Amino acid sequence: MGWVQKRRDHGGVIFLDLRDRSGVVQVVLSPDTGGLPFQRANSVRAEFVLAVRGQVRRRPPGTENPQMATGEVEVATSELEILNTARALPFHPGDAAGVDEALRLRYRYLDLRRQESWHIFTMRHRAANIIRDFLSKKGFLEMETPMLTRSTPEGARDYLVPSRVHPGEFFALPQSPQLFKQILMIAGFERYFQFARCFRDEDLRADRQPEFTQLDLEMSFVDEHDIQQLTEELLAALFQELLDVELTLPFPHLTYQEAMGTYGSDRPDLRFGLEMVDVSSILADSKCRVFAGTIKKGGVVKGIRVPGAAGFSRKILDELTSMAVEWGAHGLAWFILEDKGVRSPLVKLMEPEEIDALITKMEGKSGDLLLFVADQRQVAEEVLGKLRLELAGRLDLIDNKKYTFIWITDFPLLEYDENEQRLEAVHHPFTSPLNEDLPLLESQPERVRARAYDIVLNGVELGGGSIRIHRRDLQERIFGVIGLEPQEAQEKFGFFLEALDYGAPPHGGIAFGFDRLLMLMLDLETIRDVIPFPKTQRATCLLTSAPAPVIPKQLRELHIQCLPAKIKQD
Structure with missing residues (x-):
């Protein structure tokens, strides 16, 4: 049949x-x-x-x-x-790869008849089974946490669900099981995992969906090393059994500062080089005002060496410069190294000794292209980080058959939000600070580092986690530093603060985007390919035409009245 x-x-x-x-x-x-x-x-x-x-x-x-x-x-x-029988087809499943994605999602049941789709979802099933078997053998219990919970608007926007029984009150769909999995640790389960459905009302990208699956883990009586080691063993088992790929353990580590300083990103792609070099010390007293002036104002000059790119045309160099400016830099300085010397518009503005020292610092040789950005440190690093990826693509430096993992650690605990005019948690407010940084929490909060860690695969954040706060006094201090008044903290998180009073053990965990992991493992371009019924980038379901209006009776039962579109926009 x-x-x-x-x-x-x-x-x-x-x-x-x-x-x-x-x-x-x-x-x-x-x-x-x-x-x-x-x-x-x-x-x-x-x-x-x-x-x-x-x-x-x-x-x-x-x-x-x-x-x-x-x-x-x-x-x-x-x-x-x-x-x-079957009606005349809008497209044949065997030809779906060349069909517009919107049409494929409208008739998703035809798109899913492709052998490629069956392979993807067979692999997804196998991956889930491998993970379940691995974690079960390690003493984890698979447990479910609520889909209907209370709104705690910290981070992305919640999807709200009105309550018919309690007019004017709302549930929220979970952005993650964060507080519930911590409460499971307080309850003494010690090792929990879940393939958790999560919901975030945020702008979408190729690796984001409004609803997605998260592999969620939490452990008691552990430190960062324990969680990272277990994660590496889990990923090694998954890659070996699913793809017959052997991963080299342990994965390397970089601090957040090292990652930003070397790669201009907290999720660096290590499948190629093009590392950044700080040359500020060489150019601090340069006659070239672009460099020296920036350094005197507290900025930096950082550059990357592009081997074999001395043949770039002026058109390409101008394109790269325009990109750098679009990304926030004031400009892009370039030096072409040739057998007969150095070619650059800035050569006449610099001493030969300076140029020689610059080339030595950059380990440059004939045939190379040197690119520099002079700006405030954050701008210089972020621009060169994006430029690094652009160059890797143009020069075909990325090996798509290679899997390169790295841990990023020592993130800032807090950052200042210009829009909200207050400090906010970089990860979430339940992340523990490093013990040695606790004295700075109130006096210099932006210098406090978190006991947080992200795992990055091929330049994509695969998952993140942290050691959690397990003492009420410290949790209340964090709430205070981010501007959460005691009354508001009690209103939003009182149930959790109370739980911390009843013997909360030290605990921590990590969560992976399961869809994103499969996308990377199967070398696909979007997580929509690994989700049976995905949403579009406008957060709509073309198959069912959701979201859609509901009948007035349903709104009356929920005590909700919809405003006209013009009023909603205002």
Whole structure:
């Protein structure tokens, strides 16, 4: 039984390629095998659902198809039943790869009939089973946390669910199971995991969806090393069993400051070089005002060496400069190293000794291109970080068959939000500060480092976690530093603060974007490919046309009135 993938009529003999999840087989019908099945086959079209009965036999010599797993056999059909017909197709599943994505999502059930889709979701199933088996053997319990909880607006916007029973009050769909998994540790379960459904009302990108699956872990009586070691072992087992890829353990570590200073990103892609170098000490007293002036104002000059790029045309250099300016830099300085010397608009403004020292510091040689940004440190590093990725793409430096992991640690605990005019948690307000930085919490809060860690794969943040705060006094201090008044903290988090009073153990955990992990493992471009029924980048479901209006009766039951569109915009 299965779907008709293709129908061919060869001079009175009809061939049907019948497909199900396991593969495709050729079905043969001729007048000799019986009139009724052959007559029925005349009306069969693509994606009809059939049941056939017949003899499995070898194909005649010379007609074998080495491109098919069943290419040496066929089914000589004696019975054929049409279980269901199919309308004219908006596209054929076999041709879906070249079809506009919006059309594929509108008819997602046809798109999912592709062998590629079946492979993806078979791999997703296998990955989940591997993870479950691994964690179960390590003493973890799989537990569920609520889908309907209270809104705690810290970070992305919540999806709100109105309560019919309590008019004017709302549940929120969870952005993560954060507080509940910590409460499970307080309850004494010690090791928990969950494939948690999470919801965030935020702007979408290729690796984001409004609803997604998170592999969530939490452990008691552990430190950062314990969680990182278990994570590495889990990923090694997953890559070995699913892809037959052996990962090298342990993964390297970089602090947040090292990552930003060397790669201009807290999620660096280490599949290629192009590291940044700080040359401020060489240019502090330079006659070139662009460099010296920036350094005297507290800025830096940082650069990257691009091996073999001395042949870049002026057009390409101008394009790179425009990009740097668009990203926030004042400009981009370039030096081309050739056998006959150095070529740059700035050569006339600098002493030969300065240029020589610059080349030495950058380890430059003939055929290289040196690029520099002079600006405030954050701007210089972020611009060069983006430029680094742009150059890697242009020069084809990225090996897509390579998996490069790295841990990023020692993040800032807090950062200042210009829009809110207050400090906010970089990860979340339940992350523990480093013990040695606690004395700075009130006096110099932006210098406090977090006991947080992100795991990065090929320049993509795969997951993140932290050691949590397990004492009420420290949790209340953090709330105070981020401007959460005691009354407000009690109103939003009173249940959690109370739980901390009843013997909360030291604990920590990590969460992975499960969809994102599969996207990277299977070398796909978007997490929509690993989600059976994804939303578009406008957070809509083209299959069901959701979101959609509801009838007035439903709104009345929820004590909700919708404003006209013009008022909503105002």
